[in-house]
Amino acid sequence: MRYIAILILFLASCAAPKKCCSQIKKAFKFSTFYVAANGGTSLSDEDIYSVDGSTLVYDTIFTPYDYSLTMGIRRIKRFGYEGSTPFKDGTETSFSDAASVGRSPFEYLFEVDYKRQEGIEYFDQTHFLRYVKDNWLAKAEYIKDGFADIEYFESSQRLRVGKGKLSLNLGAVQRLAEPYGYDPLEEWSFDNNRIHYTCLAIEEGYSVDVYESEYRNPDGEIVATSSEVWNQVVMPGILKDFVEDKRKELQNQWQHSVVVGFDFYHYKKNFWLHSWGNLMPYHYNDGGEFSYHNFNDGEQWYDYSGGLIFGYKLNKNLGCFIEGKYNKYWSKEWYDFKCGINYVIF
16 A cells, blocks of 8 residues: 555656656546545434343443545546446445456546444545556556455456457456455364363453452453353453454465456447456465465365446336446455336336
8 A cells, every 4th residue: 555655646746857747647637536525324223121130221222323534536437328427425336447447548546435334433445557458458456345344455467358349358466465264263263163262361361260250351350240241242352352463463465366357348328238257266375374275275266256237228218227246355255236127207
C-alpha cells in the first residue's frame, strides 16, 4: 500500500517538463474524485430476558446506526449496459470492475471506506490499475474487505488472444496475503478436535480456581464465578482474541501461480451478456513454513474467480437480469449476486 501512496504523491507533485505533465493530465482526464458520507438504521434493539431466582431480569442490546465515509478516485469507462448517475456517493457497486478486460486501455480505481456495519467497524479498501492491449494485459489490485474477512494484493501479467467478443488469456499471477489455512488453535487440539482451552487461557494470563469457582483475567479481575459462564461466555472471547493475535504476528506470504482466463462481452439494447473467469491450477511451492501447500497435504489446488452479467428485455414491458461474481482463494470464499424481473406498466 505504501508504494501506491508514494506513486500517487509523485504524480501529484510532479514538476516535470510539459510533455510529462501532459501525460499525467491525460491519465487523470475523465476521472472522478469523490467524497461521500452515508448512514442509516442498523439492527433493531433486542430485549433479552433471564430469571435470577424468582426475579425477572431483562436488558436491551442496542446496535448503533450504520454509516460509511468514502473517498476515492476512479477512471473506468462504462459498459453499454451500465447506466450513469449524476453523483458518485460511494455506494456504487459494479461487478464489471472485477473483469480482467475493460473498455478503455488504461483504467483505475482507488477507494477507501471507513464504515460501521451491524455495530462493527471496518476500514475497507479497493484499489486497482488495469492496462489492456490487443495481445497482452496487466493488472494490479489490493482488496481489503472486513465483512468478508479477506485482504490481499495481487498482480498479473498475461498474454491475450482474441479481439472480438471473446478473448483468452494466459500468464502469471503474484499474490501477497496472510497465510490463509493456518490454524493457531491446531497446536492446542486433541486428536478428536477438542481443545486444551483452559491451558491456553492460563498461558494467556488467566487464572482458574475450580474449588472457589473464581476465574480471573490477566488483570486479576473476576470474569466468571461458574464453569458455565467460563465455558460459554469468557472462553469464546479468549479463543477469538488468541487467534486474531497469532494471525497478526505472522508475516504476509507470497504466492506465485499460473493463471488462465477468458472475457466475453456482447451488448445490444435488448440483450447483453458479459462474463469472465480466471483459474489458477498451479502454484509454486517455496517450501516455507506457512505455505498453503502445507495446509493442503502438499498437494496443488484450484483457486478461481468469475463473474456474470446478463440482461434480456423480452419486450418493451418485460425484462429480466442476473448479475454476480464469485471468488475462491485458498480457504476463503466470498461472492455477491442479484437477479430479478422488471415489468413496466404503460
